[in-house]
Amino acid sequence: MILITGASAGIGRATANLLMEKGFCVYGTSRKVKGNIAPDASSDDKNNFLKENIIASDKKSGGFICMIPLDVTEEATIAMAVDLVISKEGRIDILVSNAGNGIAGSIEDVSTEEASMQFDINFFGSLRVIKEVLPHMRRQGNGLIIAMSSVAGVISIPYQAHYSASKFALEGLIEALRHEVASFGIKACLVEPGDTRTEFTGRRTIANAADENSPYYDRFTASLSRMEKDEQNGASPDVVARTVYNVIKRKNPPVRVAVGFQYKLFLFLKKILPSRLCAKVVGMLYS
Numbered sequence: 456m457i458l459i460t461g462a463s464a465g466i467g468r469a470t471a472n473l474l475m476e477k478g479f480c481v482y483g484t485s486r487k488v489k490g491n492i493a494p495d496a497s498s499d500d501k502n503n504f505l506k507e508n509i510i511a512s513d514k515k516s517g518g519f520i521c522m523i524p525l526d527v528t529e530e531a532t533i534a535m536a537v538d539l540v541i542s543k544e545g546r547i548d549i550l551v552s553n554a555g556n557g558i559a560g561s562i563e564d565v566s567t568e569e570a571s572m573q574f575d576i577n578f579f580g581s582l583r584v585i586k587e588v589l590p591h592m593r594r595q596g597n598g599l600i601i602a603m604s605s606v607a608g609v610i611s612i613p614y615q616a617h618y619s620a621s622k623f624a625l626e627g628l629i630e631a632l633r634h635e636v637a638s639f640g641i642k643a644c645l646v647e648p649g650d651t652r653t654e655f656t657g658r659r660t661i662a663n664a665a666d667e668n669s670p671y672y673d674r675f676t677a678s679l680s681r682m683e684k685d686e687q688n689g690a691s692p693d694v695v696a697r698t699v700y701n702v703i704k705r706k707n708p709p710v711r712v713a714v715g716f717q718y719k720l721f722l723f724l725k726k727i728l729p730s731r732l733c734a735k736v737v738g739m740l741y742s
């Protein structure tokens with residue numbers, strides 16, 4: 456039983472498809488799925504709702520994908536989604552906390568409201584879903600939480616500082632969570648994709664003040680177009696999905712798994728090279 460947030464596109468959708476093919480019962484979430492089922496609705500109503508929202512099934516493996524409504528910024532929708540899955544299945548074995556988006560702009564240009572929105576989705580959004588799922592995993596005595604971080608959650612990228620910071624915060628959360636939940640039989644880890652070809656690029660929010668009047672405008676636009684090009688020429692989301700599947704298969708997943716050889720090397724070099732040298736490379740690439 457797997458719950459994947461943000462399964463309507465990109466990495467979440469690719470992961471849902473692969474896990475269905477591998478025979479898992481996948482409950483994916485999206486804000487676009489409509490419907491409202493009260494916690495005290497009958498189990499028939501809940502089951503019918505879920506049945507109507509099965510969007511794919513694999514006869515050979517027995518797996519399926521059922522989509523349910525969830526906005527990571529709205530606690531009530533998270534409670535409803537988890538209640539629906541628990542009512543039907545009685546358990547959640549794996550959570551892939553994947554929903555997220557990005558904001559771009561210089562630190563000076565991104566307003567604190569815009570920065571808060573970024574944290575509300577990428578950090579607090581994951582936190583809300585994890586908190587809702589944990590009591591069920593504790594009761595079961597097992598569970599696996601996989602949080603979708605990013606290489607930018609280890610190396611901070613100019614003009615994506617708030618995105619990077621939200622993923623750094625997620626990394627800190629999961630590192631501590633691992634220790635706290637280990638004695639309940641629950642595992643937690645991070646998957647760190649690099650540039651990946653998804654809808655993320657087109658959906659990126661640009662800070663309101665990052666316009667021609669900004670003193671950062673020329674450097675920002677050059678950096679943004681490099682980011683966009685790298686993402687659109689990046690790995691297929693299927694590659695990230697395979698990494699998630701490999702994590703699921705591991706008895707003891709490590710705290711973090713970077714996706715792809717290039718990024719594994721990148722993060723290894725960050726560990727062993729002097730910080731000044733790493734900063735120089737990032738500066739050359741994005742500033």
Ligand SMILES: NC(=O)c1ccc[n+]([C@@H]2O[C@H](COP(=O)([O-])OP(=O)(O)OC[C@H]3O[C@@H](n4cnc5c(N)ncnc54)[C@H](OP(=O)(O)O)[C@@H]3O)[C@@H](O)[C@H]2O)c1
Binds near residue numbers: 554649656
């Ligand atoms: N693409 C990359 O280069 C890259 C690299 C590293 C890490 N990542 C991370 O990978 C994860 C998935 O991104 P992606 O590249 O697959 O992007 P994507 O194609 O834009 O998909 C994002 C998914 O998140 C969902 N989502 C967005 N805001 C949400 C909200 N407030 N509540 C609930 N769901 C929300 C979307 O669902 P609905 O709009 O249907 O609700 C969609 O299914 C993100 O955490 C991202 O930070 C991406």
